[in-house]
Amino acid sequence: MADYIEPLQALCEQFQRLSGIGRKTALRLAFSVLESSEEDAAAFAQAILNAKQQIHLCPVCQNLTDREICSICTDDRRDPATICVVEDPRAVLALEKVKEYHGRYHVLHGVISPINGVGPDQLKIKELLDRLSDERITEIIVATNPTVEGEATAMYLARLLSPFGIKVTRLAYGIPMGGELEFADEITLYRALEGRRTVE
Amino acid sequence: MADYIEPLQALCEQFQRLSGIGRKTALRLAFSVLESSEEDAAAFAQAILNAKQQIHLCPVCQNLTDREICSICTDDRRDPATICVVEDPRAVLALEKVKEYHGRYHVLHGVISPINGVGPDQLKIKELLDRLSDERITEIIVATNPTVEGEATAMYLARLLSPFGIKVTRLAYGIPMGGELEFADEITLYRALEGRRTVE
Numbered sequence: 526m527a528d529y530i531e532p533l534q535a536l537c538e539q540f541q542r543l544s545g546i547g548r549k550t551a552l553r554l555a556f557s558v559l560e561s562s563e564e565d566a567a568a569f570a571q572a573i574l575n576a577k578q579q580i581h582l583c584p585v586c587q588n589l590t591d592r593e594i595c596s597i598c599t600d601d602r603r604d605p606a607t608i609c610v611v612e613d614p615r616a617v618l619a620l621e622k623v624k625e626y627h628g629r630y631h632v633l634h635g636v637i638s639p640i641n642g643v644g645p646d647q648l649k650i651k652e653l654l655d656r657l658s659d660e661r662i663t664e665i666i667v668a669t670n671p672t673v674e675g676e677a678t679a680m681y682l683a684r685l686l687s688p689f690g691i692k693v694t695r696l697a698y699g700i701p702m703g704g705e706l707e708f709a710d711e712i713t714l715y716r717a718l719e720g721r722r723t724v725e
Numbered sequence: 726m727a728d729y730i731e732p733l734q735a736l737c738e739q740f741q742r743l744s745g746i747g748r749k750t751a752l753r754l755a756f757s758v759l760e761s762s763e764e765d766a767a768a769f770a771q772a773i774l775n776a777k778q779q780i781h782l783c784p785v786c787q788n789l790t791d792r793e794i795c796s797i798c799t800d801d802r803r804d805p806a807t808i809c810v811v812e813d814p815r816a817v818l819a820l821e822k823v824k825e826y827h828g829r830y831h832v833l834h835g836v837i838s839p840i841n842g843v844g845p846d847q848l849k850i851k852e853l854l855d856r857l858s859d860e861r862i863t864e865i866i867v868a869t870n871p872t873v874e875g876e877a878t879a880m881y882l883a884r885l886l887s888p889f890g891i892k893v894t895r896l897a898y899g900i901p902m903g904g905e906l907e908f909a910d911e912i913t914l915y916r917a918l919e920g921r922r923t924v925e
Contacts, residue, residue, distance in 0.1 A: 543757040557743040566777035570770035577766035
């Protein structure tokens, strides 16, 4: 890499800092920038600065927003009785795509992971508890990912929330639609069996 | 995508303009930027501007450079008798990695491709002919890619250069090292047969 000209090298290094970008992809992306017009490159640089400067956490649900309070928290049509707790803003985007969930969210910004030194205090759990003073809340759906850490975090939250007398639920886990039993792993199959439902 | 907050959406669109970046990867990269520090995001934006502002074409070989004339053209240790003609700056980087080529380069910035409306005039061919007044030049290696357009461009250049009495050569094509005959395509095998050499 030492043979690259310096500004190209510097740009490659910046691309490599992004998640999942290796040396070769960084070079391809850097050339893409060089091949674009001066205006396009300036617009790209400005978009980075704008995103970083304008996006912050919603003080209510901790999701990303460019408003004072995010558009979901301020939307009166969203059911205030249900809060879906997720690990990160990406999960909110995924759930919103379904268009079937009409409650609110709460973003933890991580999961409890002792091995990575992440305890409950590093997550937005205190902010979740603060919201429970709203008496309209009747159900909390814990939608952390079905990983070891996600499950542990769900268990922790369920225990923490039990004194509040609020229903705590978890998403259903099982065979993904379109998937085949043959290719499902044992844990997914176990969960699918365990969560079996009467055909109506 | 309409549900993203605007600055995130704008940043995703910028990433999607880059070569080979789709919607999902753009979103991942945009989140990467949001997760970085304000200083890192500013450094990224600055690197884009710097690369675009400081990098231009070397007036001699048409390769990318941030100097007046590029470091290869000004390097006295590089053999001025040989010019290797390539399609783009990436090819220069690839050849330089081998560390076995000690001549100079000439970057065409494309290949002749009637279907894409690219004729010889859109390439840096005139600039190549201008260099031939240097009497030290004895060989031109045409190292365009072994594609239909690359081959056509090589043929065109060979014809164009023949009146100058300079040796015009082409890279050897054949089975890649570590490759197996079984998996080589017919054209590669044909080239490998055609280019066979006496074992010494």
